[in-house]
Amino acid sequence: MVQNVELPYLDKFSGVPVSYGDQQEKDTFTLAHRSVEMHDARRAAQVPSLDREGYQLFRRPSAVSSLPSTEEIETVYHAEVEAFLREATGAARIHMFASGLRFNERSEHTGSRPNSMPARRVHSDFSDEATREVAVEAFGEDGEIPTGFYWKAFNVWRVLTPPPQDTALGFCDMQTMAPDDIVTTTGVVPLPDGSEFNYQFCLYRYNPRHRWSYFPNLTRDELLLFLGYDSRNPGLRVPHCAFDDPSCPADVPPRISVEVRALALFEN
Secondary structure, rough: OOEEEEEEEEEEOOOOOEOOOOOOOHOOOEEEEEEEEEEEEHOOOOOOOOOOOOOOEEEOOHHHHHOOOOHHHHHHHHHHHHHHHHHHHHOOOEEEEEEEEEEEEOOOOOOOOOOOOOOOOOEOOHHHHHHHHHHHHHEEOEOOOOOOOOEEEEEEEEOOOOOOOOEEEEOOOOOEEEEEEHEEEEEEOOOOOOOOEEEEEEEEEEEEOOEEEEEEOOOOOOEEEEEEEEEEOOOOOOOOOEOOOOOOOOOOOOOEEEEEEEEEEEEO
């Protein structure tokens, strides 16, 4: 099944775009909605894979609760994800450095945690410079990655509410990307104590070559793994975007999901 949906791509900006997360009225850029064909990845003739399209669906049950606390995510869930990543990728070392819940805007929990709304813009979560800084901090020796190793960044994403999902996550096949599509962007997240956390991520310009897919009717026993960065080929990363699934009934519970970002170190 193929649906036509509109996704917000980067449109107008000057200098380096700045995004304020849930406070989008402060953003220093505009978005342009583009109609794209959204394919059902479950019905694909060739099942999407991490090495080819850059994303893959796994069956991996979890002991995490349906509305986990930050502490539960950082203990119970991080341990599960680390074990999964070691098994799925064969990495020598794993470093997890960002995680949290996402709530559909209809949810009673919307705004209850920092940067917890669905990311309704075509983006990826890792920039060249920021990813290298985290990799050096996690794996480095004297400010450099050890000789004979490379690293990748991953997103690990799980839905905690039952199917069907009102807000789905679309993935762009990384084989359809061009270098000029990507724009490094500064993200600003206001914290409860009044301070701000700054980071870098990437927004994308529209390209008609982009091919989009999603996995409808996810269960909490399924896990999506997708590539955010590869130090051997920085152009290989998966743009993604939250969107409202037009085929979903209107009265379903608002989607809740949990995401973990991680770096993995590999031997050449």
